[in-house]
Amino acid sequence: MTPNLSTGTSGTPLLVARDLSVRFGGVLAVNQVSFEVQRGEVFTLIGPNGAGKTTVFNLISRIYTPTTGTLHFEGQLLSDKPPHDIAALGIARTFQNIELFENATVLQNLLIGHHIHRGAGFWSNLFFTRASRDAELAARLSAERVIDLLGLQPLRDSFVAGLPYGKRKVVELARALCMRPKLLLLDEPSSGLNVEETEDMAWWIQDIKTELGITVLMVEHDMSLVSRVSDRVLAMNQGEVLALGTPAEVQAHPGVIEAYLGSVDDVSSLRRAAA
């Protein structure tokens, strides 16, 4: 592994992965992966399909449990926590293939994102007491700030089932922001978006980092977006770490080029076969 690159951000790392491995039957999906995400940076995982990037995400959000290795978030061991407690720690995520609440409005989706800050329990909700009412108004205000940031005003009351793909991506990002997380996991934020929408997404990721001060960990294939927004990039292949560094360093790394394009030997052997 290449030596850890300091980004100049101070304090302890927000997320520390140590020797993470996960095995599904005979497949070693993630093998001895270690990395640290510093506060306030955009950290990107890249790699060919099947490299184990989304599996790393699913390990962080506790959908999977690591076979070996540890994940610490702000010093707390994540594998001690049940999956529904991850959100309350301050980790929000989006999904590669959009997992919105389809038969609810955009606004309802955002308010569900606010669930960990709900402030009133079942009985209070049942009688809609003052506490519930205040909590609802507060939730609404916080959702409205996110709507404002991402320009979702016209879609507030639309049902998600009727929205085009690009808008759904934005709604999913908005829903994650409503959780007011410390760490935001974005799984392929630009997949399926057109050029303009990708451009918007890049702006928003930068805004999220600089204005909201949220640390971003993302998986992304679009290298122009990656080099534009990321502070550091981790390249993976077949569950293993290939390279870690600035976008430019990783793109120039011979191992990364080989993983994407194949090695010179492969090409020459093909040439021989053709001849």
Place this chain on the structure above:
Amino acid sequence: MRFIFKTDYAQDIALVKHNGQAFWYGLLVLVMLAAPFWAGDYWLSQLSFVLIYAVAGLGLMVLSGFTGLASIGHAAFLGVGAYVQTVLSAKGWPFPLTMALAAGLSAAVGVVVGLPALRVKGIYLAIATLSAGFIVEEVLARWESVTKGNAGISVTSPQFFGADLGSSEAFYYIALGTCVLVTLAVLNLLRSATGRAFIAIRDSEVSAQSMGIHLAGYKTLAFALSAAIVGLAGALYAHKLRFISPDQFGIQQSVDLLLLVVVGGLGSVHGAFLGAIFLITMPQLIAMGKDWLPPAIGQATGLQAVVYGVVLMAFVLFEPMGLYGRWLKVRTWLQLFPFYRRGLFKRQKSYAKSERLK
């Protein structure tokens, strides 16, 4: 077309959204309050049945319509509520207390029945609830010291500190009050975090979980709440029938409840009421239709079951949103007249669902 100008977030959580709603629902409440004066005995009795089934429908709606968990055993909770009410009323306890206990015990049974819901989904959950329904029915039949078994048990009229509320008018008002309170409670949940958590679980469990929603907790809560509401309906049902036996709480009843929510419109509060009206008026319509049909069909046994089955299939095929969904379309047609276009409610082809995370 009505446009509501919103100037305050409180407008979004208000139960009454605009003056039109205030007028029509106000009128409905007045008409219902005055029912004993304008409806004869027969219609008052039918209205009471509609209210009872509306409460039961709301209970199942919480579970199936909002939380997305199927149940083909909900008659069990109706039975638990009915028997608790019968046994305690016979001891002369006041009806508000017995109804609270009927709801509470039914909720407890609901938690037990809901336990498999934490592990199984879809058709397997349906089978689990079906068997739970059979078990409860069997318990009601065999526990003869309390329930008098298959011979059935007669129900005393609701008691309230010495006053006997056995008249059909008094009962009607009890049913109406219960129905209004339950509706308000469900509406309150739906406009707050608990109801939204139910909806989140219905639409995407993996995503709900990463929003911090405790799946097992909220599913159990949905089962308990649903069972409690259906238990209340059961308590009313017992008083209405005046004589109950375990076979009234079998699979037929469960399927009727399922029919109610599907025909009414899954996922809408209105649907529970429309479904209840459908369920109560349908047998009358079938009885009227019998005279017009050739005797070979009209007098055939099982005509009602066939009609119900056909109606259910027709709704699933042509109007999955149920009667309430149809009403929304009609209303939009009226509001937009003459500009309604045919494809207005066509949903876009949904995007390829991912391999759902297991």
